[in-house]
Amino acid sequence: MFNSSSWEVGPILRALMRNKVGALLIAIQIAVTMCIIVNAIHIILERQELMARDSGIDEANSFHLISTGFANDFNEQVTIETDLNTIRALPGVIDAVQINAIPISGGGWSMGLQTQPGAEFDGVGTAVYMVDEHVLEALDLELIAGEAFKPTHVRWRERAQTNWPDQTIITKAMAESLFPEEPWQQVVGKTVYINDNEPILIMGIIDKLQAPWVGWNNVEHAMLSPEKTLFSSSRYLVRTEPGRRDELMPKVEEILAESNKGRIIRDVTSMMDTRERSYRRHGAMIKILTTVMVILTVVTALGIVGLASFSVNRRRKQIGTRRALGASQSAILRYFMLENFLISTVGVVLGAALTIGLNIYLVQAFSLDRIDWYFIPLGMLVLWMVGQLAVFGPAKRAAGIAPAIATRTV
Amino acid sequence: MLKMNNVTKVFRTDLVETHALRDFNLHVQEGDFVAVTGPSGSGKTTFLNIAGLLETFNGGQYHLDGLDVSNLSDKERSRIRNEKIGFIFQGFNLIPDLNLFDNVDVPLRYRGFRSAERKRRIEQSLEMVGLASRMKHLPSQLSGGQQQRVAIARALAGEPRFLLADEPTGNLDSKMAHSVMDLLKDINARGTTIVMVTHDPLLAKQARRNIFVRDGKVSELHEVSAFAEDETAASKVANSKQ
């Protein structure tokens, strides 16, 4: 039965004003907890979004390794050709490619492309992947415009060589950054310039391929350069049929190591491990923040339970008196729930201000994003609920206090 | 009005069973003023608690206003307490964090009156006990006698038919005790039935009827013919602060 007069907001507030400190302590706890929780969730979601980005390659079924030659009679060009042919011929391997850098691995090569020649013009930064004509299949890329590399396009690059092949394939994101005015389809066939004035023809566009640096603003900028490298260390990226990666990783390592003793095979790593490593600090941050949130909520809830229990004990006589004067059990329950609700309200309002304050600080000091507005009411709701849940136990006990307490002289 | 037949009450703890009331029989008429006396531990408070539906009993019958109260739910008992019964306690039991206005307001809130009605009743009952001017004061700012008057105002604000008082003057000095007693007589004169526990025989004499409780039983019942004003007796009252 709803009855406005039994919602004792006025008297509760006036009674609270006589015990400001205790109530304020809880309110501030709630406020700080809300501030931490909302900002933590914001950071967590931001990181999750970061981690959910697709690198563009078939991560689940790919691995990579490094082959480093050291023998004086080591013939790098022959080794690479033989290696690639061997790997590609293995049953279970879809394709393999020599590549100078592994997407999302942290280390790689970047260049600037510009639409006009000349040192005075700015370039658009992009990751460079040096690959042969097997790249689309090995990396599981989709060519959405133009043409793929043909074997005739692919050249050999020496360690200190500085010039570039005449063609490139770029990502859609790169195409849009280079020519923001035009639809990306029309970028095919355009000439851009590398090293200030060396022309390169854009012969194709792929849908998506991330750069090696996951923290880079332009992580979607990548270009494929049709060349194989003679840098004495080679990286191979191997794509297998689904489910065969783990079986093929040691196999490929062994076959390559056995086939040529003038080099070592090292860092055989699955793409999943590479991803895990690159995003490890984000994953760790998510776990730490989640732990902090949970513990903090428990601490705050326990604090509310502790203080409410104590205040119930302190007010036993008063509760008995109220019962004697006609308060039903539910009226007593309601009293404590309502009291907590009012304290929480002060807390969450304060919390909203603190949350925004901390967010502004984080935005300025650590260039985080602003929080979405609806985080605030959601956070308020959550803390209201935490407070109500925490106080329910003590309030239930208060409601159970026998009315006969009132006549017991202390 | 109040009719107890063979009411028994047993307190069980781990070690002992205490028979606080055994075959307790009492009838109180509408408009009566009954003073209950008896030695400490004889069961007076227990009787009052049962009479005021603060406690349940183990055996016998109790009819309040013609209603058998033995099988009522906690909620119904609360409602009856709220509507029909007013309580006055030895320790006043004012809520220390609330001012006088809010203290008197407590039972009216549970009654569900609208705020204008509550305000009227609060002012009226505080007026009656002569404390209307101190509505915004806190209990701690009043003397014991004044506090007890507030408690009486609180008990009366809901216009109960029935006023139960457990040693209302127990914490008061004799002068204050008398003024409280005068107030109660006044209230009774306006038609409210009063049952008052006291261990002060001189105050008890001022009631219409006295009962004496011993070992959980009513052992004596006698009428007091008229309100006797006994100044010398009053001065002998040796209550002091406890």
Next chain:
Amino acid sequence: MFSYYLRLALLSIKRNPILSSLMVAAIALGIGASMTTITVNYLMSADPIPHKSDELFYVQVDSWDPNDPYDEPNEPPDQLTWTDANNLMNARKATRQVAMASSGAVIEPHGQDSKPFNAGIRLTFADFFPMFDVPFLYGSGWSESQDLAREQIVVLSRETNERVFGGENSVGRSIRIGGNQFTVVGVLNHWQPVPKFYDVTTGAFNETEDLFMPFLLKEELELPNGGNTNCWKSPEGDSFKAFLQSECVNYQMWVELPTERDKQDYLAFLNSYADDQKALGRFPRPLNNRLSNVMQWMEIQEVVADDARIMLWLSFMFLLVCLLNTIGLLLSKFSGKAAEIGLRRAVGASKGDLFMQHLVETACIGIAGGIAGLGLAMLGLLGIGSLYGDFAENLTSLDLTMVAVALLLALVSSIAAGLYPTWRACNIAPASQLKSQ
């Protein structure tokens, strides 16, 4: 009197076991969380070479693109070109100086059973070892003349020596690195500065290198580039020499300058050097040369990770919540003792006595919380260690300073939390509690 207070405190703690353990738990959690993050931040921002960190300076000269600064707003490049590194080394204008680079090569141990493996190389100069107080297990570094003679000599890390020579004194023995024969001149003892300040360009908390060899061997043996290479214009020609002579930066340089005067002189030298280079048609940007001491350089390179700082702030707020919690619980607890306090006042205890009594009680809870918090901090650091893997390997050990800090923090914060409740408790009027309530 103190022991009496102590006994009272323990009694009072025992009387309210749930409330007391709640308080201890709250303080422990707060201390645990903040000590974990304080430790990580402390290690990240630690001074790796405290006795001379303000005498060692990282050298930057602005050799960059006339159209764009290396980094906004007007930062010089964080590394040097091969040309500048060599010119500055040859000038020998500082008490000690080292230019360096990182590289890698395959080591082929003797014997058929041990497989070749890839090793990280630090190319550097003779001064490296005395300048950075590098500890030796066997042998020593090399001399300036050996630098100039481009001798194929090498200093091994302790771990590499174990791997290749089974840990014995290998000084004088030969080792095959990248297809070339080297002679071991020294073996380091375990050495892991945190942060790895001498080169933070590829990560401030990496392991130290497996091998140290003369810088000029880079040119002699055409060793590959490690770390980051940045160029504002491409090399003129495709040879290794052309790359070395290009405007690409890949080299770090430190100088030791014991006095402020030395520093001013060196900066003046750098500026005149830059002017000379301008005369040769290099250094197209305005003069912008820098000397940063170790801690300044760590600051500029933002060695303390943002995440660690965010966590530090969050954990302080966490501690705040825990302390507010404790204040509330103490208030409740002491208010429950109002009758006892009133009685003690009535029988003659002064406010000071009561204050001490309750402060001792609070301190007991604080110390218990601190000790439990220390345990939690160790757990927290283990957790961080396992979450971050090798990145945090060198950042998750509690040293004695941190233990002391933890206990002090617990004590101070719990006493701070206890002050107000204690003050309130002591201000209960002696008579008020004797009146019936």
